[in-house]
Structure formats: structure tokens, C-alpha cells
Amino acid sequence: MTYTQSSDTGKRVQKRANRRRGIVRFGLGLVAAGGILAASLAPGVLAQTLLPSQSTIPTTISTTGTAAVVGTTAQMTVGTTETLTVAQTEGPYFKTNSPERTSLVDDTTQGTVLTITGQVLAADGTPVANALVDFWQANASGAYDNSGYNLRGHQYTDANGYYTLTTVVPGLYPGRTRHIHVKVQAPNGPMLTTQLYFPGESRNSTDGIFDPSLVLNITDNGDGTQAATFNFVVNTA
Ligand code: FE
Numbered sequence: 001m002t003y004t005q006s007s008d009t010g011k012r013v014q015k016r017a018n019r020r021r022g023i024v025r026f027g028l029g030l031v032a033a034g035g036i037l038a039a040s041l042a043p044g045v046l047a048q049t050l051l052p053s054q055s056t057i058p059t060t061i062s063t064t065g066t067a068a069v070v071g072t073t074a075q076m077t078v079g080t081t082e083t084l085t086v087a088q089t090e091g092p093y094f095k096t097n098s099p100e101r102t103s104l105v106d107d108t109t110q111g112t113v114l115t116i117t118g119q120v121l122a123a124d125g126t127p128v129a130n131a132l133v134d135f136w137q138a139n140a141s142g143a144y145d146n147s148g149y150n151l152r153g154h155q156y157t158d159a160n161g162y163y164t165l166t167t168v169v170p171g172l173y174p175g176r177t178r179h180i181h182v183k184v185q186a187p188n189g190p191m192l193t194t195q196l197y198f199p200g201e202s203r204n205s206t207d208g209i210f211d212p213s214l215v216l217n218i219t220d221n222g223d224g225t226q227a228a229t230f231n232f233v234v235n236t237a
Pocket of ligand 1: 091093138176179181
């Protein structure tokens with residue numbers, strides 16, 4: 001029961017994302033250098049305005065050196081301070097039509113109860129209300145429910161962009177480190193598919209899909225349960 005998608009898939013996605021971030025940053029630098037940046041523009045409007053210009057930027061231009069410095073200044077000017085959450089492979093066990101619920105735990109659920117809270121944010125840091133957040137994961141024994149919807153559920157962020165999920169710490173299964181799958185989508189944005197990871201896992205260092213930027217911030221509640229936080233940063237258009 002291993003992923004048929006190789007770790008290369010995740011790496012390719014990440015490389016594309018890295019290239020895109022580099023292009024966007026350089027694009028911002030061009031705008032700032034040209035004096036086109038108007039302080040009165042709303043961040044969202046500016047971001048949308050910039051997107052078409054990406055295709056006009058030669059891919060051979062380096063994003064290092066002066067251009068990167070200018071880009072950083074532009075980001076501060078428009079409030080673009082968040083790094084988009086890294087996309088990862090979906091894996092073979094996603095199912096559509098999961099129940100809408102914030103708790104995946106009932107009286108029969110085995111394992112360490114884990115509550116994950118956080119926000120869905122736009123790239124400029126603005127909370128995204130009514131964003132879809134759809135989780136699925138293995139149970140404490142490392143098995144997915146592929147016939148039903150055990151440990152699967154979706155929800156929508158509140159007016160301040162917050163979600164909360166009550167679940168259990170997933171078990172390990174062959175070929176992977178400990179992880180939770182999730183899809184996140186702003187109301188008018190593209191779907192982000194990614195995975196969340198756990199700190200201090202020995203398999204993190206050997207899992208080809210693992211990304212340290214996706215590690216949960218976990219607190220032991222001292223009562224046998226755990227709490228975790230994670231904010232998603234997504235494209236909103
Ligand atoms: Fe998985």
C-alpha cells in the first residue's frame with residue numbers, strides 16, 4: 001500500500017511553485033522600478049493586474065541580485081508578505097463528497113485526539129472567509145477508509161478565515177512518514193492539494209514527499225490530547 005505517485009511528482013510541483021514565486025517576485029520588482037506602483041491600489045487588485053505580465057518576463061532572467069532586493073521592497077509596499085502554501089501530491093486515497101463536519105472523531109475512534117486550528121489566508125495576509133478545507137487521513141493503525149468516510153470531512157472557514165478540525169493522530173503506513181491530506185480552496189480560487197506533517201518524526205528525513213514548510217506546530221495538552229496550528233496561504237483568484 002504505497003503511493004504510486006513517485007516522490008518526483010511532489011518535487012516537480014514544488015519546483016514549479018518555486019519558479020512561479022521567483023517570477024512573481026521579479027514581476028513586482030519590475031513594477032516598483034517602473035514607478036507604476038500606486039499606493040492607492042488595493043492589494044488584490046494589484047495582484048490581479050500583475051498576473052498577465054508574467055508571460056512577458058523572459059524565463060532566462062535571474063531572480064537573484066538586485067532584482068530580488070527590489071522585489072522584496074515591492075512586496076512590503078503592497079503587503080504581500082505571505083508565502084503560498086506548497087502543493088503536494090494527492091495520493092491514491094482521496095474521495096469526493098466527504099461529509100461536512102469539523103470533527104472526524106466519535107466514540108469508536110481509536111488514537112490520540114488532535115485538534116488542528118488555523119486560518120486560510122490570501123497571499124497578502126487577508127483572511128479568506130468561506131474557504132473550503134477538506135481533510136482525509138489514515139486511522140491510528142495506518143489504514144484509510146476507502147469504502148466509507150471515516151476520518152474524512154470538509155468544512156468552510158468562518159468570517160475571519162478560521163477552521164478547526166478535531167481528529168486523531170494518523171498512524172504510519174509503509175513508504176510514508178506521518179501525514180494528513182488536505183485540499184484548500186478560496187471561494188473563487190484554484191484548489192490547493194497538500195499534506196500536513198508532524199514534527200520529530202524519524203521518517204520525515206527519508207520521505208521523498210515531506211516538506212518542512214508543512215509541519216504542524218503541535219502542543220501537548222497534558223491530558224492525552226494534542227493541539228496543533230497551521231495557516232494555509234492560497235491564491236484567491
Ligand atoms: Fe496518505
